[in-house]
Amino acid sequence: MRITAVPLLSHPRAALLCVCVLACGREEPAARVDVVPAPARFSVEVRAHPNVGRLDSARADVRGGVAGTRCNTCHQAWVPGPMATHTDQLDQFHKDMEFQHGPLGCNACHDDGNREQLRLAGGERIPMADAMRLCAQCHGPQHRDYSRGSHGGMSGYWDLSRGPRVRNHCLNCHDPHVPAWRQVLPAPPPRDRFLTPPAEGAHHD
Numbered sequence: 001m002r003i004t005a006v007p008l009l010s011h012p013r014a015a016l017l018c019v020c021v022l023a024c025g026r027e028e029p030a031a032r033v034d035v036v037p038a039p040a041r042f043s044v045e046v047r048a049h050p051n052v053g054r055l056d057s058a059r060a061d062v063r064g065g066v067a068g069t070r071c072n073t074c075h076q077a078w079v080p081g082p083m084a085t086h087t088d089q090l091d092q093f094h095k096d097m098e099f100q101h102g103p104l105g106c107n108a109c110h111d112d113g114n115r116e117q118l119r120l121a122g123g124e125r126i127p128m129a130d131a132m133r134l135c136a137q138c139h140g141p142q143h144r145d146y147s148r149g150s151h152g153g154m155s156g157y158w159d160l161s162r163g164p165r166v167r168n169h170c171l172n173c174h175d176p177h178v179p180a181w182r183q184v185l186p187a188p189p190p191r192d193r194f195l196t197p198p199a200e201g202a203h204h205d
């Protein structure tokens, strides 16, 4: 099979491109192609979730980011004692926090001794940035789907010899305190200016 493009000048001022497909009868023997994947030179990166371990304020910091206070600025000095298990028990701080995550208490995830860390079910303390390990303990099926690429999305390259692949963190999409995916309002349809006649007297500026 051969595809040939033949440009024809049919008129002095108009060039016509005529594409002729010429099939020649001889069949090429099917060649066996062994696809050897190029060695991976890049890795799969999980997008970092910003500002973990910090309580954000509404103010900007000197670098134009969001100013925040580290958890332990307060929690090391002021708030000893056992951790509250639900927002109802908070009467001094974080009171406006919304919390709807099944029957969990704060201590299902936060570490009592160090509020800048999380605690796995077995007691191991992990940095907040590794929260995915915690989510995976209770949401095995979703984490399995995520590991295989069918939950959570990705961008970048399939072929890791050409560039890195970037995965989202669970926390990029789910608030750990109100994790349910919120309803999305459908956007209004685009206005079709050819179907909707302009109002009487309307004109373009």
Ligand code: HEC
Pocket: 052, 053, 054, 055, 069, 070, 071, 072, 073, 074, 075, 078, 079, 082, 083, 084, 085, 089, 090, 091, 092, 093, 094, 106, 110, 115, 116
């Ligand atoms: C400005 C001070 C301050 C900062 C910053 C702060 N907290 Fe708190 N936090 C408190 C106080 C005070 C309480 C106790 C509230 C109460 O009992 O009414 C509390 C309560 C909590 C509780 C509930 C359980 C308990 O009784 O201890 C959790 C969990 C918690 N904080 C986590 C965090 C985390 C995580 C951060 C950082 C991302 C953080 N806090 C940052 C002051 C702070």
Ligand code: HEC
Pocket: 051, 052, 053, 054, 055, 056, 085, 086, 087, 094, 097, 099, 101, 104, 105, 106, 107, 108, 109, 110, 118, 128, 131, 171, 176, 177
């Ligand atoms: C399912 C696990 C989980 C539970 C349960 C949980 N948290 Fe958190 N919390 C996290 C993770 C993960 C982060 C860090 C990510 C972030 O800041 O968005 C966090 C962050 C925070 C912060 C930092 C600021 C913010 O709002 O993001 C505060 C304060 C906090 N938690 C308080 C609480 C309190 C109080 C409770 C109990 C009422 C609680 N958390 C229950 C996982 C949990």
Ligand code: HEC
Pocket: 101, 102, 103, 104, 108, 109, 131, 132, 134, 135, 136, 137, 138, 139, 170, 171, 174, 175, 176, 179, 180, 181
């Ligand atoms: C200690 C166990 C535990 C941990 C840790 C945990 N979850 Fe959950 N999660 C639950 C339970 C229980 C429910 C409620 C299930 C229900 O109501 O049917 C739930 C519900 C959810 C839902 C569905 C909410 C809805 O109403 O549809 C999402 C999404 C979710 N969790 C995400 C997360 C993420 C992300 C993390 C990590 C930050 C996490 N979970 C950590 C136990 C956990």
Ligand code: HEC
Pocket: 132, 135, 136, 139, 142, 143, 146, 151, 152, 153, 168, 169, 170, 171, 172, 173, 174, 181
């Ligand atoms: C790119 C965004 C995104 C990321 C990243 C993500 N999820 Fe989800 N997740 C969703 C959406 C959207 C839904 C809601 C699906 C629906 O309502 O049909 C969902 C639903 C869920 C549910 C509710 C049950 C279900 O399957 O509908 C759980 C639990 C959950 N995700 C856990 C996780 C965990 C754990 C991680 C990290 C390993 C994660 N998700 C990462 C977008 C995401």
